[in-house]
Amino acid sequence: AQTVTQSQPEMSVQEAETVTLSCTYDTSENNYYLFWYKQPPSRQMILVIRQEAYKQQNATENRFSVNFQKAAKSFSLKISDSQLGDTAMYFCAFMGTSGTYKYIFGTGTRLKVLA
């Protein structure tokens, strides 16, 4: 069974600095998708970034970028120039492509951006 591990329950970063959130996963599949979602205090789940495993190039979305290491089964999220609005829970998710397509979520990392 696939598992997703986020080993940092809580992190903090100073405004304007860079922070990296880690995520590792376990799967025997070769094709799959990985996601980072953000859940601010408003509770809304917001897609941050998506990575297809067959793409070697790391996905980027403005200040957010990933370091995808397929062999190591690692999918970390880097947030550059952190802003107060980045304060949220961040969830890593895995979706395989054999059998049913369902998200497997990690336990989340609570990120606090300090002024």
Next chain:
Amino acid sequence: DTAVSQTPKYLVTQMGNDKSIKCEQNLGHDTMYWYKQDSKKFLKIMFSYNNKELIINETVPNRFSPKSPDKAHLNLHINSLELGDSAVYFCASSQSEVDTQYFGPGTRLTVL
């Protein structure tokens, strides 16, 4: 315009009652989902429908029954509510089973 909406946003009820949560998406997506987020923020899928057909049914008590009247709606009915059902329930939708999922605002259910 809200893409995925849920009603109600908050629901407080007594043990043993029956309640429903409604979900609607206006994105034209074919696939819809229900997730449960527990008090430790852990998110787990409960059900998934594709074109009104049930495709994922995780190990969920029979007291939970999803209903999809059409592609744009997926409702969740819960019978005989228990204290352990207290959680935030999220609806989500995606264009197809392999596409990115977009979440609703969540419904916080509190069972007293």
